[in-house]
Amino acid sequence: MSVRRLAEGQPESFEFTPENRAWLDTQIAKYPDGRQASAVVPALWQAQKQNDNWLPQAAIESVADALGMAKIRVLEIATFYSMFNLAPVGKYFIQLCGTTPCLLAGSDEIIDVLQRRVGPQRRVTDDGLFSWLEVECLGACCNAPMVQINDDYYEDLTAENFEKLLDNLAAGRPVKTGSQIGRVSSEPVGKLTSLTSLYGDGAK
Amino acid sequence: MTKILVDGVEVDVPSDFTLLQACEQAGFEIPRFCYHERLSIAGNCRMCLVEVKGGPPKPQASCAMSVKDLRPGPNGAPPEVFTKSPMVKKAREGVMEFLLINHPLDCPICDQGGECDLQDQALVFGVDSSRYHENKRAVEDKYIGVLVKTEMNRCIHCTRCVRFTAEVAGTGDMGAIGRGEDMEITTYLESAMSSELQGNVADLCPVGALLPKPQSFRGRPWEYQKTETIDVMDALGAAIRVDSRGREVMRILPRINDLVNEEWISDKTRQIVDGLKTQRLDRPYIRENGRLRPASWQEALAAVAAKTKATPASRIGALVGDLAAVEESFALKLLAEQLGTPNLDCRQDGAKLNPKFGRASYLFNATIAGIEQAGAALIIGANPRKESPVLNARIRKRWLRGDFKISLVGERADLTYDYDYLGAGPESLLQFIRSAAPAEKLLVIVGQGALARDDGEAVLTLAAQAAQSLGGVSDGWNGFSVLHTAAARVGALDLKFTPGAGGLDARAMAKSGALDLIFNLGADEIAIEPGAFVVYIGAHGDRGAHRADVILPGAAYTEKSGLYVNTEGRVQRAFRVVFPPGEAREDWAVLRALSGALGNPLPFDSLAALRRRLVETHPHFAQVDEIAPGEAAQIVALANHPAVAMKDPFAPAIENFYFTNPIARASAVMAECSALAQGRLAQAAE
Numbered sequence: 001m002s003v004r005r006l007a008e009g010q011p012e013s014f015e016f017t018p019e020n021r022a023w024l025d026t027q028i029a030k031y032p033d034g035r036q037a038s039a040v041v042p043a044l045w046q047a048q049k050q051n052d053n054w055l056p057q058a059a060i061e062s063v064a065d066a067l068g069m070a071k072i073r074v075l076e077i078a079t080f081y082s083m084f085n086l087a088p089v090g091k092y093f094i095q096l097c098g099t100t101p102c103l104l105a106g107s108d109e110i111i112d113v114l115q116r117r118v119g120p121q122r123r124v125t126d127d128g129l130f131s132w133l134e135v136e137c138l139g140a141c142c143n144a145p146m147v148q149i150n151d152d153y154y155e156d157l158t159a160e161n162f163e164k165l166l167d168n169l170a171a172g173r174p175v176k177t178g179s180q181i182g183r184v185s186s187e188p189v190g191k192l193t194s195l196t197s198l199y200g201d202g203a204k
Numbered sequence: 205m206t207k208i209l210v211d212g213v214e215v216d217v218p219s220d221f222t223l224l225q226a227c228e229q230a231g232f233e234i235p236r237f238c239y240h241e242r243l244s245i246a247g248n249c250r251m252c253l254v255e256v257k258g259g260p261p262k263p264q265a266s267c268a269m270s271v272k273d274l275r276p277g278p279n280g281a282p283p284e285v286f287t288k289s290p291m292v293k294k295a296r297e298g299v300m301e302f303l304l305i306n307h308p309l310d311c312p313i314c315d316q317g318g319e320c321d322l323q324d325q326a327l328v329f330g331v332d333s334s335r336y337h338e339n340k341r342a343v344e345d346k347y348i349g350v351l352v353k354t355e356m357n358r359c360i361h362c363t364r365c366v367r368f369t370a371e372v373a374g375t376g377d378m379g380a381i382g383r384g385e386d387m388e389i390t391t392y393l394e395s396a397m398s399s400e401l402q403g404n405v406a407d408l409c410p411v412g413a414l415l416p417k418p419q420s421f422r423g424r425p426w427e428y429q430k431t432e433t434i435d436v437m438d439a440l441g442a443a444i445r446v447d448s449r450g451r452e453v454m455r456i457l458p459r460i461n462d463l464v465n466e467e468w469i470s471d472k473t474r475q476i477v478d479g480l481k482t483q484r485l486d487r488p489y490i491r492e493n494g495r496l497r498p499a500s501w502q503e504a505l506a507a508v509a510a511k512t513k514a515t516p517a518s519r520i521g522a523l524v525g526d527l528a529a530v531e532e533s534f535a536l537k538l539l540a541e542q543l544g545t546p547n548l549d550c551r552q553d554g555a556k557l558n559p560k561f562g563r564a565s566y567l568f569n570a571t572i573a574g575i576e577q578a579g580a581a582l583i584i585g586a587n588p589r590k591e592s593p594v595l596n597a598r599i600r601k602r603w604l605r606g607d608f609k610i611s612l613v614g615e616r617a618d619l620t621y622d623y624d625y626l627g628a629g630p631e632s633l634l635q636f637i638r639s640a641a642p643a644e645k646l647l648v649i650v651g652q653g654a655l656a657r658d659d660g661e662a663v664l665t666l667a668a669q670a671a672q673s674l675g676g677v678s679d680g681w682n683g684f685s686v687l688h689t690a691a692a693r694v695g696a697l698d699l700k701f702t703p704g705a706g707g708l709d710a711r712a713m714a715k716s717g718a719l720d721l722i723f724n725l726g727a728d729e730i731a732i733e734p735g736a737f738v739v740y741i742g743a744h745g746d747r748g749a750h751r752a753d754v755i756l757p758g759a760a761y762t763e764k765s766g767l768y769v770n771t772e773g774r775v776q777r778a779f780r781v782v783f784p785p786g787e788a789r790e791d792w793a794v795l796r797a798l799s800g801a802l803g804n805p806l807p808f809d810s811l812a813a814l815r816r817r818l819v820e821t822h823p824h825f826a827q828v829d830e831i832a833p834g835e836a837a838q839i840v841a842l843a844n845h846p847a848v849a850m851k852d853p854f855a856p857a858i859e860n861f862y863f864t865n866p867i868a869r870a871s872a873v874m875a876e877c878s879a880l881a882q883g884r885l886a887q888a889a890e
Contacts (some may be wrong), residue, residue, distance in 0.1 A: 003386045006393070057393070069375030072392040079381040 004079045007087035014058035016066070022044050024066060036067045040077055043067060053093050053150070054085040061151050064146035072123040082135060089123045090131035092169050094155055096135040105144035109159040115164060129170055142186040143179055156189075206271050206278050207282040214282065223274075223285055224252050230286045233235050235296065235325045237303075237410045238362035239267035242466060243371060249327065249362050253295040258283030263295040300330035305396065306341040307411070308357045318413030318425040322360065327556055338429050342412070343388055348378070349396035350876045352414050353401050359389050359413035363719045363731070365405040372468065373399035373618030374600045389413070396849045400593035400861060403474040407457065407467075416709035418475055418873045428454055429752040434768055434778040435473045436761045437865065439688035440572070441770030442469045446762055446781040453480050453762050453782060463573045464770065470593040471877060472861065482520045483735055483745045485757035488785025496755065501787065505801035506740050508754050509718030512543065512802055515721045515737075521547035521713040524701055525726030525742065526690035526865055529778065529815055530825060531695045531811065532791035534760075534818050536725050538806050539799050546707030548720060550696030553857070554711045554731040556651050556660025557686065557693075559700045561842050563836025566697050568772040569682040570647050571831065576602050578683060580643035582674070583623070584633060584667050585614040585854035586651020590861045591689050592771070596620065611636065614653060614854040630852030633666050647683045651855035655686075658850070665847035671720050672803065672843040688771040689864065691761075696768035698822060724748050725791065745785070746866035756798070756820025757788035760867060764790040765811060767818075773831045775824065778832075801826070 018023060024043055031038040043066060047059040055078055066076040078084045085179050096114065105198075114182040115130045124131040132147075140146045143155030154165060154177060168175045182188055185199070205220040222245070224234050237249035238713060247268035254266045258274040266285070269619040274283035286292060302562045304326065311317045343356040343772060362381065366389065369377040380387050391397055397405075406414045410467040411494055428447035435456075437444040442465035445457045455477055458469040474756035488504035491497040499507075512520070524533045533550065540548055557566040570578060575598045588596040596619060598615035602608050603621040610623035613633045627631045648671040655662045670676065676683035682880045686693060703709050713719055723731070732751050740752035743760040763784040769775050786791065789797075792814055799806040808814040824832035862878035863869050 002387070004382055070370075070379075070392070072376060072379035072381075075392055076379045076381055080383045147620075 004086055006060075007054070009088075010057050011051075012053065012058070014047065014056055014062050016047065016062065017050060020050055027191065028067070037069050037073070040067055041081070044074070044078055048084060048138060050093075053089050055088060066189075087122065088124055088131075091129050092149050094118070094130060094132035095133055095135045095138070097136070097138045097140070097144070097146055098134040099141075101107065101137075101141035102146060106158070107145040110145050110157050110162050113159050113162050113166070117163070127170075130135075130166070143183075152186040155179045156181045156183065207350070208271055208274070208709050209282050209284040211285070211287055211858050216874075217271055219270070219272040221271050223256070223264065223269050223271065225252060227254065227272050227285060227287055228263055229278075229571050233416040234266055234287060236267060236359060236712040237325075238364060240364055240367075240408065242363060243517030245365040246363050246367065249360065250299045251296065251303070251329075252469035253292060253299065255286040255289045255291045257286075259543045263291060283838050290708070292613055297331050300326055301334070301336075303360050304330070304334065305336050305338075307360065308340060308356075309356075314355070314358065314412040315415045316358075316409075317419060320412060321410035324668070327525065333515060341385060342651060345394070346388075346390045347394045348414075350873065350880060351475055352397070352406050353417040353420055355415065356388065356414055357413075358411045360411055361387055362410055363389070363390065364408040364410070365389060365414055368405055368408055369397065369399060371604070372404075372595070372597050372601070373401045374470055375399040377402070378405070396884075398881075398884060400470050400472070400589065401468055401597060403470050403471045404458070416455065416474070418478065419845075422453055423449055429781075431779055431781040432459055433762070433781065434776045435469060436507045436691035436768060436778070437470065437472045437476065437868065439691055439693060439771035440465060440592045441691065441768055441774060441776050442473055442594055443776075444469060444473060446763075448781050451782050451785075453477055454790055463571075464774070465594045467708040468594050468597060470866070474873065475873045475877070476761045476867050476871045478745075478873055479867040479869070480760055480762060481869035482872070483742060483866070484760075484785050484788070485745055485749060485755055486788050487757060488754070488783075488787065489749075490754040491753045496752070500856075504756060504771065505755050507800055508756070508802040509803075511721055511739075515542035518546075519720040520545040520723070521549075521708060521719045521721070521736075522723040523552060523713065523727040524550040524692060524696045524724065525552060525724070525728060525729065526692050527761055527867070528692040528696070528725050528791065529761075529764060529768060530692075530695040530699065530819065531693065531766050531796060531814050532725060533699055533701055534822075535700055535792045535795040535806060535808075535880060536723060537699055539723070539795055540655060542799065542802075542804055542806075547713055548701050548703055548707060549713065550693060550701040551656075552727045553608065553652060553656040553689075554660070554709070555693075556657075556664060557655060557657040557697060559697050559702060562665075562835060562838030563698070563773065564682065564836065565668070565842050566651075566686050566688075566694065567834045568685040568687060568770075569834050569836075569839070571772045572684045575599055576605075577645060577674075577681075578602060578608070578647035579609060579645035579829060581610045581647040581649065582636070582670055582676075583610065583612040583614070583649045584670070584836075585654025585663070585857075586649050586687050587615055587617050587621050587653070587856055587858065588651075588687060588851070589617065590856070591651060591687055593861075595687070595771075602673075605695055611640075614651065615856045617856075619738070619818070623639055625700075629851055630663055630849035630854075631668060631851055633670065634849070637666065637670045637673060640674055645678070645683060646671065646674050646676040647687060648674075648676045650684075650686050651854075652687070652689050653854045656857065657852070657855070659848070661845075662847040662849040664856075665845045666849060667842035667843060668839050670846070672840055677836050681709065682834065682839065684836075684839045686771065691768050691770070694771060694773060695767065695775075698769060698824070712839065724752070725795075726866075729864075741791055742866065744789065744866035744870050748866070756794045757786070758794055759784040759785070761786060763788075766792075767815075767825055767828070769825075773826050773834065774797075774831075775830060777828050788813075831890055 027039045043063045064071045118130045146155040156179045211232045215230040236252045238246045252266045253263035435444045443459035443461035460467045490499040612623045650667045671684040714732045717733040719736045728746045728748040740748045741756045762781040862874040868874045
């Protein structure tokens with residue numbers, strides 16, 4: 001983490017699309033009267049999705065207006081959570097886990113790839129496709145190392161398959177989410193090492 | 205009530221008391237930074253840790269744990285709290301060490317030095333050395349307005365300022381952005397705070413992060429002479445402490461008075477300090493050939509005496525301004541009686557308040573503390589936020605507690621709480637009286653904006669009718685409350701400083717050709733048309749002095765002892781802090797000298813003698829800090845008058861909060877605040 005400020009170049013205005021506004025109204029309706037502020041995180045999240053995955057100042061103010069909150073209250077939340085991007089990000093926003101299990105499993109290599117292909121953290125590539133950020137544990141330690149690209153996890157990375165993944169994304173080819181070495185969820189790599197015999201009803 | 209042992213001392217406290225309050229009750233001081241009696245509980249500084257028996261076996265934040273959270277012992281022994289055990293000592297030392305990790309060691313150049321909670325508590329509860337050799341965290345200083353300077357390296361994140369602006373001031377200006385080590389206290393994108401109470405955040409700040417900007421690097425607290433007195437910037441009569449050094453007023457701070465201002469004061473009260481030094485009248489002046497020239501007291505008094513003797517009594521008038529103490533108003537009244545003129549008035553704004561309706565008709569009968577007992581409120585032609593920001597905070601406090609419906613007739617303004625807007629003028633009020641359901645303990649606040657107009661008396665009657673018919677007057681409750689804007693007004697009305705039989709009121713006196721001689725005791729908000737010879741007695745070269753033919757320099761409120769009666773009718777004593785500048789004298793002494801020059805000296809030679817005389821005729825002035833309550837029957841009687849009000853909307857009583865009196869108009873700080881506020885208004889209008 002570091003000090004987070006609003007980005008320098010800001011769009012003039014922000015307005016929720018009619019669909020998003022309608023969606024936001026359903027969120028607000030979940031809370032009792034006078035407690036609309038409870039919808040602030042979903043509202044900011046939706047605003048961020050609508051605005052290419054980052055929150056401009058106008059969006060923060062628009063959420064404050066929509067929920068009847070002081071602007072500073074919304075800014076507090078937008079700066080508190082790292083999932084809110086306060087500056088533009090690439091079309092593919094890569095959040096790389098660098099916490100201990102991923103580090104032990106080789107996240108350094110992935111960082112090298114990113115540094116070579118994308119550049120330093122927080123910088124969007126010239127074609128606008130990629131930007132990356134090292135984040136704390138994303139909770140997929142058993143499939144380390146891993147990254148999150150936009151809404152999806154990509155696990156069991158190596159320098160090679162990660163590079164291929166980036167190539168595919170850049171070329172607009174379909175990519176596989178989850179494990180990149182074909183394992184199912186968090187099953188062991190290779191063959192089973194424990195619980196090797198069937199048990200219960202299946203054993204008969 | 206619950207029994208609890210604090211360090212072996214048994215105390216009996218309400219079960220919703222916090223442990224911290226229980227410890228204080230038992231006489232043990234608990235160090236704290238984030239906890240403040242008048243703000244919500246945050247529990248984030250951890251300085252108030254204590255050890256408990258009957259609760260979790262670890263240090264507990266005593267501000268955030270209540271007495272009822274503790275269990276009694278197995279045999280019903282009361283729960284115990286320890287404030288001096290080794291665990292507590294170690295916990296406090298640890299917390300203090302953590303707080304000091306990032307706190308700069310710049311006490312020698314910090315304005316908070318000498319009155320700093322962190323300094324004091326580090327001395328008493330901390331350790332003598334640091335074990336941290338890493339670089340300290342650096343934080344950018346923020347711009348948060350013209351009244352509060354920031355030095356954000358020093359911030360310990362107690363969030364008192366955030367809670368104050370969110371809860372008491374109601375503007376939600378400040379917040380904490382970021383998280384963890386990167387947390388920063390700021391306003392929204394470093395905009396200026398918009399509250400009229402923003403100066404209080406500097407008082408609340410336990411360290412030197414938020415400091416009063418106009419007083420930067422001016423002095424140390426131990427150099428100041430501290431005088432406890434009363435504020436006159438509005439009719440609230442807030443309790444203040446004026447710090448002076450030599451002949452100079454250095455700063456003004458609030459004192460605690462739960463009945464009046466709790467512990468807040470408005471920015472105008474706090475920061476007109478520089479206005480006390482500029483534009484001062486420090487010698488008499490006489491107008492010759494259209495220009496004012498300095499003169500001696502003898503010359504000036506002789507000129508006034510000559511003019512007075514040459515003028516028939518019916519052509520003489522006397523005006524009392526907004527900042528006059530009771531004594532000088534009384535002295536002027538005696539002088540006017542000697543001269544035999546019926547032309548007296550203290551209502552320079554033309555408010556149709558009249559002592560003939562009884563004292564209850566012009567008091568804030570509900571009392572300021574009583575606002576918290578009210579069940580609903582009706583605000584008529586007032587903007588309490590501008591007319592008395594601290595009183596407005598009290599209304600907000602009641603509103604925050606919930607179940608408090610506020611209705612408003614008059615100017616639609618942001619008052620920091622929600623209200624039903626009924627309309628702009630008297631007809632909306634009339635409709636409300638006819639249609640609304642009565643409420644329990646209705647508070648009817650009548651502002652000067654509703655009264656300072658030709659049909660003011662009718663509006664006053666309508667307000668009384670509203671109070672009478674909608675639950676404003678009942679057994680033990682008188683909710684009819686006039687919100688004054690002038691500190692001198694209630695005292696002068698108590699003295700019946702209003703036109704006698706056949707006398708002219710202030711507006712009529714100011715008309716060209718109405719009078720030949722006007723004694724103007726600091727009335728600067730009224731434009732006296734050409735014609736009359738004006739004798740101005742006052743402290744500042746403002747509108748009144750510009751119009752004057754003779755100026756007799758008086759004393760500002762920090763330079764004289766005197767009585768003031770606040771809007772609820774509470775008699776309070778102000779004390780002299782410093783002496784008036786140059787040849788200026790206390791106003792009562794000026795009037796006494798003037799009567800001497802007229803050959804008929806007033807019957808007192810000292811303030812004490814004047815007060816004795818005052819109390820003989822008006823005994824309630826002897827009850828300092830007390831309210832002589834108005835009678836509810838007077839409100840009922842007032843309501844029975846016929847009332848025909850015009851349709852014009854109520855105009856605001858105060859155009860510019862920062863410029864309501866000559867001292868404020870002389871202050872550069874107030875001018876800066878005003879420019880900021882105007883800018884905000886222009887922005888809001890776009």
